[in-house]
Amino acid sequence: MIIKKINLYAIRLPLKQPFIISYHTYDDMPSIILEMETDEGIIGYGEAVADEHVTGETWESTFQVLQHTLAPKLIGENPFHIERIHELMDKAIYNAPTAKAAIDIACYDAMGKKVNQPVYQLLGGRYHDEFQLTHVLSITEPDTMADEAASMIEEGFKSFKMKVGTDIDQDIERIRKVRERVGWDVPIRVDVNQGWKNSSQTLKALRHLQELNIDWLEQPVLADDIDGMVRIKARTDIPLMIDEGLKGLRDMREIIQKQAADKVNIKLMKSGGIYPAVKLAHMAEMAGMECQVGSMVESSIASAAGFHVAFSKKVITSVELTGPIKFSKDIGDLHYDVPFIRLSDKAGLGVTVDKAILEELTEFKSIVE
The missing domain is CATH 3.30.390.10 (Enolase-like, N-terminal domain)
Structure with missing residues (x-):
């Protein structure tokens, strides 16, 4: 062929x-x-x-x-x-x-x-039967984010990823409002997307986050500031996830050497596809770090590709590939069983375009x- x-x-x-x-x-x-x-x-x-x-x-x-x-x-x-x-x-x-x-x-x-x-059979076979989906909350006013979280609980979602990274005081208020609305048992992950810029700003925010039962904090400093991640990790027991700071093998090697994160967010668009993403997962496993497969908000095609990687690897323990749910029109037919994703056994990606x-x-x- x-x-x-x-x-x-x-x-x-x-x-x-x-x-x-x-x-x-x-x-x-x-x-x-x-x-x-x-x-x-x-x-x-x-x-x-x-x-x-x-x-x-x-x-x-x-x-x-x-x-x-x-x-x-x-x-x-x-x-x-x-x-x-x-x-x-x-x-x-x-x-x-x-x-x-x-x-x-x-x-x-x-x-x-x-x-x-199915592609996962080419990557070592299927390990996971299903993943729980996490609803991603875009940055809006604190009460609006809390209202959206409450409505998503009614639709079946059981965990949230909050986008923050503007003004720290407002961000803390956003997280507090969502936590109060959904209760203390619902997992909340906080993604700063580099918005707090540096470790000093992040440490200021962490003084308030300690009491809000956060699952993990994602990319609170600029992508290239690996040393900033090291500084933060040494001063908090909230798990740290690196996202924009991890693209390829060189980044992963530095992250492991410096023990700069507890978790890594692997994205096919950052790493170059399925083949290099699997390599990153293997490196993380050797270092004892859990992985997540995330996305750039992709259609059914790339979302399915990410799921095939995730379903085949024990070290990948969470996914955030909900692009198709966010689109009013998609080119593919990837199926979600909200609040879960369960891949089919169709050949290839399993997506009909x-x-x-x-x-x-x-x-x-x-x-x-």
Whole structure:
């Protein structure tokens, strides 16, 4: 089986409501869908959702990298030769993990369809039967966030991830209001998305968080401030998760060496796809660190890819891949059993793409062959 043609679709996924985090407000999610055709008629799908604040890639730049740099290099290659494919991509361009993730995911989808097995079977087999979904609360007014949390409890959600990272005093009020509304037994995770900037600001906030029963605190300092994470970790018993500060193997090695976090958030868009994400999970396991698989708010395609990684690894103990639930229209059919996700045993990613919706949401496209 060889790669015969690659079709690229630049789309915008419509959100039910704006998604607000510390550094940006999203009214929709720009995404690139990659359709890989093989000489045997097998179609593999991949996806790239770029975030310029995390990897330095944009929607437009990622499309150009895929169209002109990566896709032409891979025509004629075997999707099963994933180590070679990553080497070719790495030689073609430095970094650009989101663009590479789209290729990687499409290769795994094609591999799974070729052998008629779900992707998790290619990664060591299924370990988890299900994961509990966590509802993500965008940054709004404290009472509004508390109201949303209460309504989500009624819909079946049993845990929350709160986006904060603006003004510390307001952030503390947001967390306090949600905690009071949902009660003390409901898990709450707090994601600062680098918004508190440095360890001094974070330590100031932690004086108030200690009493609010927080599951963990995620990325409270700037991404490259690994030493800031070390300082915070030494001064609190609230578990720390690193997200934007972990992209690839070099970051993971430094995090492990400095014991800079208790947990790591692995995202396929940061690491370059399924293959390198699994490597990060193995490194974390050797260091005794739990992992989460998160997302950049992706469609059914990349969300399913993340789930296949998570379901195959014991060290991955939580997931945050709820993009399809947030969209008013999606190109795929990944199924959620709220408040759980349970993967099917369908071949490849297990996602059927609606070509009519894909064309409807496409703003521009290209063919490489």
